[in-house]
Amino acid sequence: MRAVKSKSHRRGRIVDIQKVSEENWLEILSEVSRIASLTLESETRLNLIVELIVKQTGADACSILLMDEDRKNLVLRATKGLNPMSINKIILKVGEGITGLTAKEMKVIASRNAPTDPRFVYFPDSGEDKFKSVLSVPIIDIDRCIGVIYTQTLSEKDYTENDIKFLTTIANNISWIIKNAILYEKAVYSLRELTILYEISMAMQTTTNLDRLLRMILSCITVGDVFGFNRAALFLVNEKANTLQGMMGLGPDSGEEAREIWSMATQITNIFQWLISQSDMLEKKESNFDRFIKSIRIPINKDSGILSITILEKKSFNIKNARNDPRVNIELLDRAGINSFATVPIITKDKVLGAIMVDNIYTNRPIKDEDLQSLIRFATHAGWAIENAMLFSQLREANKEILIAEQQLIQSERLTALGQLAAELAHEIKNPLVTIGGFARRLSEKSDSSHEGKKYTDIIISEVERLEKLLKDILHYSRDIKPAFFDYNINTLIEEVLSSYERIFSDSGIVVKRELSANIYPLHIDASQIKQVIINLLYNAVECMTGKTGVITIKTEPLDREDEGIAISISDTGGGIPPEILDNIFNPFFTTKKQGTGLGLSLSRKIIESHGGTININNRIGEGATFIINLPAKQDSRGQGVKGSGD
Amino acid sequence: MDKKKILVVDDEENIRKLYSEELQDEGYEVITASNAEEATIKTKESNPDLITLDIKMPGVDGIEFLRKLREHDKNIPIVMCSAYSDYKQDFRVWASEAYVIKSADTDELKSTIKEILKKRSV
Numbered sequence: 179m180r181a182v183k184s185k186s187h188r189r190g191r192i193v194d195i196q197k198v199s200e201e202n203w204l205e206i207l208s209e210v211s212r213i214a215s216l217t218l219e220s221e222t223r224l225n226l227i228v229e230l231i232v233k234q235t236g237a238d239a240c241s242i243l244l245m246d247e248d249r250k251n252l253v254l255r256a257t258k259g260l261n262p263m264s265i266n267k268i269i270l271k272v273g274e275g276i277t278g279l280t281a282k283e284m285k286v287i288a289s290r291n292a293p294t295d296p297r298f299v300y301f302p303d304s305g306e307d308k309f310k311s312v313l314s315v316p317i318i319d320i321d322r323c324i325g326v327i328y329t330q331t332l333s334e335k336d337y338t339e340n341d342i343k344f345l346t347t348i349a350n351n352i353s354w355i356i357k358n359a360i361l362y363e364k365a366v367y368s369l370r371e372l373t374i375l376y377e378i379s380m381a382m383q384t385t386t387n388l389d390r391l392l393r394m395i396l397s398c399i400t401v402g403d404v405f406g407f408n409r410a411a412l413f414l415v416n417e418k419a420n421t422l423q424g425m426m427g428l429g430p431d432s433g434e435e436a437r438e439i440w441s442m443a444t445q446i447t448n449i450f451q452w453l454i455s456q457s458d459m460l461e462k463k464e465s466n467f468d469r470f471i472k473s474i475r476i477p478i479n480k481d482s483g484i485l486s487i488t489i490l491e492k493k494s495f496n497i498k499n500a501r502n503d504p505r506v507n508i509e510l511l512d513r514a515g516i517n518s519f520a521t522v523p524i525i526t527k528d529k530v531l532g533a534i535m536v537d538n539i540y541t542n543r544p545i546k547d548e549d550l551q552s553l554i555r556f557a558t559h560a561g562w563a564i565e566n567a568m569l570f571s572q573l574r575e576a577n578k579e580i581l582i583a584e585q586q587l588i589q590s591e592r593l594t595a596l597g598q599l600a601a602e603l604a605h606e607i608k609n610p611l612v613t614i615g616g617f618a619r620r621l622s623e624k625s626d627s628s629h630e631g632k633k634y635t636d637i638i639i640s641e642v643e644r645l646e647k648l649l650k651d652i653l654h655y656s657r658d659i660k661p662a663f664f665d666y667n668i669n670t671l672i673e674e675v676l677s678s679y680e681r682i683f684s685d686s687g688i689v690v691k692r693e694l695s696a697n698i699y700p701l702h703i704d705a706s707q708i709k710q711v712i713i714n715l716l717y718n719a720v721e722c723m724t725g726k727t728g729v730i731t732i733k734t735e736p737l738d739r740e741d742e743g744i745a746i747s748i749s750d751t752g753g754g755i756p757p758e759i760l761d762n763i764f765n766p767f768f769t770t771k772k773q774g775t776g777l778g779l780s781l782s783r784k785i786i787e788s789h790g791g792t793i794n795i796n797n798r799i800g801e802g803a804t805f806i807i808n809l810p811a812k813q814d815s816r817g818q819g820v821k822g823s824g825d
Numbered sequence: 826m827d828k829k830k831i832l833v834v835d836d837e838e839n840i841r842k843l844y845s846e847e848l849q850d851e852g853y854e855v856i857t858a859s860n861a862e863e864a865t866i867k868t869k870e871s872n873p874d875l876i877t878l879d880i881k882m883p884g885v886d887g888i889e890f891l892r893k894l895r896e897h898d899k900n901i902p903i904v905m906c907s908a909y910s911d912y913k914q915d916f917r918v919w920a921s922e923a924y925v926i927k928s929a930d931t932d933e934l935k936s937t938i939k940e941i942l943k944k945r946s947v
Contacts, residue, residue, distance in 0.1 A: 604909060605909075608908040609837045609839075610839070612840060612843070612928060613843055614929065615929020615930070616929045619929060619931070646929065650909075
C-alpha cells in the first residue's frame with residue numbers, strides 16, 4: 179500500500195507538472211502579470227516571484243541572484259528558504275559556483291547532490307547546508323544573462339526535463355518584470371540624484387562666500403547618498419601663476435573618524451538644511467587632509483600629473499591603478515596615500531575654474547563610472563556657484579576700494595573747506611593786525627626811548643608779531659606743503675631724532691627699541707618734514723604712555739614693492755586708541771590733549787601724502803597702537819596736498 | 826630830482842593810512858585809492874611811478890585791475906600786496922613787479938619799492 183501510494187504519489191506529481199504545463203500556465207502567467215501590476219519596486223517583485231515558484235514547484239527554497247552594474251558579480255536579491263539576512267550579502271563572481279557558471283554559460287545546471295559537486299560554493303550564513311539538490315536557470319534578456327533563478331530541495335532529487343522546462347519558462351516570463359524593475363530602480367535613483375542636485379544648488383545659492391561654498395561642495399561629495407566618496411578635494415586655477423592651487427580638502431583623517439561621520443550622516447534627512455549647517459562650521463577643526471590639500475601648488479602643464487591634465491584636457495579621469503599609471507604624479511600620490519582616485523574638471527562656459535579630486539581611501543570601494551557621471555553633473559552646478567562667488571568677491575573688493583576712495587575724498591574736501599575757512603579768517607584778522615602792528619611800530623619809532631609809552635608799544639609790537647606768526651602757521655597748513663627733496667637715509671634720520679629726545683624717554687621711563695633694517699634704499703624726501711612727522715608720532719606715543727612704563731618700538735623695513743619704498747612703524751604700549759575717536763585723530767584741530775593744537779597728526783598725514791606715501795594705524799585696544807608710514811623711494815605727482823585760497 | 830609818486834590801492838582805510846605815512850617818511854609822494862575804479866582814474870590823472878596793489882577787494886579785484894592796466898600800460902611797476910602768499914603761484918600776478926606779504930613790519934615793502942624804483946631810474 180505504502181509502496182503503491184508512494185508510487186501513485188510520484189506518478190501523480192509527474193502528472194501534476196505535466197498538468198501545469200498544459201492547464202495551469204494561464205494561472206501562473208496571470209500570477210506573474212499580477213505581480214507586475216502590483217508594484218514597480220524590484221524587491222517586492224522578486225520576493226513575490228520566489229514565493230510563487232516555491233508554491234508552484236514544491237521546491238524547499240527558491241532564490242534569485244541578479245547581475246550587478248559591472249556585470250561581473252551576481253548578488254542575492256531575493257530568497258524563500260535561505261536566511262533572509264543573506265540578501266545583498268551573498269556575492270558570487272560570474273563563473274564561480276553553480277549559479278555563477280549558470281550565468282556565465284547561460285545554461286541550466288541541475289545537481290542532484292550539490293554539496294558534493296566540485297563546482298559548488300558554500301555560503302555558511304545562508305543556511306543552505308541543509309539542502310541537497312539544486313536546479314539553476316539563467317534569466318535571459320534577449321541575448322544576455324541578467325541573473326539566475328534557482329531552486330533547492332532538502333532531499334536528493336533527480337530533475338526531470340519537465341522540472342527544467344517549467345523553471346526555464348518561468349525564468350523567461352519573469353525576465354521582463356525584472357528588467358522593468360531594474361530600470362525603475364535606476365529611474366528612481368536618477369530622480370533622487372536630480373532632487374539632491376536641486377537641493378544642493380539651492381543650498382549653494384545661499385552663500386557667496388567662497389570658503390563657505392567650497393565647504394558645502396565638498397560636504398556634498400563626501401557625505402550624502404548620491405556620491406558618498408570618502409574624501410574630496412577642490413583645486414582652483416590661479417591664472418596669473420598658471421598653477422592649480424589646493425583650496426580645501428574634506429575627509430576624515432582615519433578610518434575610525436570616517437565611521438563616526440558616516441554614522442552621523444545616515445541621520446541626514448534634509449540635505450538642504452544640513453548643507454547650510456555644514457557651511458556654518460567654517461571654523462571647524464582643521465584636518466591633516468585639508469592642510470595637505472592647501473599646501474598643493476601644481477604648475478599647469480601636461481607633465482605635472484593627472485590634476486593638471488584634467489584642467490588642460492577638460493576631461494575627467496577615473497584612475498584605478500595609479501601606481502602603474504605614467505601620467506600620475508607619484509610624489510603627490512604617496513602623500514595622499516591612495517592608489518585609486520578620480521578627478522573631474524569644474525567648467526563654466528568655456529573656462530576651466532578648477533578640479534575636484536575624490537577617493538575612497540577607507541572603504542576601498544571602486545569608483546564606478548556612473549559615480550563619476552554624477553560628479554561631472556554636480557561639478558557643473560558647483561562651477562556656476564564658484565564663479566558667482568568669485569565674481570561677488572571681486573565686486574566686493576572693488577566696492578571696498580570705492581569706499582576708501584570716497585573716504586579720502588571726504589577727507590580732502592574737509593581739508594579744503596577748512597583751508598578756505600582759515601584763509602578767510604586769516605584775511606579778516608590779518609589786515610587789522612597789520613594796521614595795529616604798523617602804527618605801533620610808527621609810534622615806537624617816533625617816541626623817545628626814555629618815554630614811558632615806548633615800553634607799552636613794544637609789547638604791542640611783539641604780541642602782534644606773535645599773532646602774525648600764528649596766522650602764518652595756520653595759512654601754511656591750509657596751503658600746499660611743497661617739500662624740498664633730497665636723498666636721505668631714513669635710519670640716520672631716525673637716529674638723529676631719537677638722540678635728541680633721549681632725555682625725554684629716560685625721564686618718562688620709556689624704553690625705545692630700534693628695529694632698523696640695514697637693507698633699505700635712500701629715500702628722496704624732505705628730511706626736515708619727515709623728521710617733524712617722526713617727532714609728532716614719538717611725541718604722541720610718549721603722551722599716551724605717561725604714568726606707565728612703556729616701550730616704543732621704531733622699525734624700518736623695505737616694502738615688498740617694485741618702487742623700493744620703505745615702511746616705518748612706530749608702536750607704543752599705551753593701550754591703543756579708543757575706537758570712538760579713531761576716525762577723528764587725523765582731523766585738523768582734533769585733540770585729546772590739554773595742551774595741543776590738534777595739528778600734529780593731520781600735519782603729519784599731509785606731509786606723508788605730499789611725499790606720495792600713506793600713514794595708517796594698526797590699533798590694538800588694550801595693548802597699543804602702531805602708526806605705519808609707507809614711503810615710496812621717489813614720490814610721484816600724487817599728494818600735492820590741498821590748496822587754500824584767499825588773499 | 827622829483828619826488829617819486831606812489832599810488833596805494835587798498836580797500837582798508839587804515840592800511841592806506843599806514844602805508845601812506847610809512848612811504849611819505851621814505852620821501853615819496855603818496856596818493857591812495859580804495860577800489861579798482863578809483864585806482865584807474867588816479868592812475869590816468871596822476872601818472873604814478875609805482876602802484877602798491879591789494880588783491881582781495883570788493884568789486885574788481887587787484888588781479889583784474891592789473892590785467893586791465895597792462896592792456897595799455899606795460900611799464901608802470903606794480904607791487905602786489907596780499908595778506909598771504911597764495912596768489913604767488915597764480916600766473917596772472919606774474920605781470921606785476923613784485924609780491925609782498927602784508928605785515929605790520931613794513932621793511933620788506935619799503936625795500937622792495939626802493940629797489941624797483943632804483944632799477945627804473947638807471
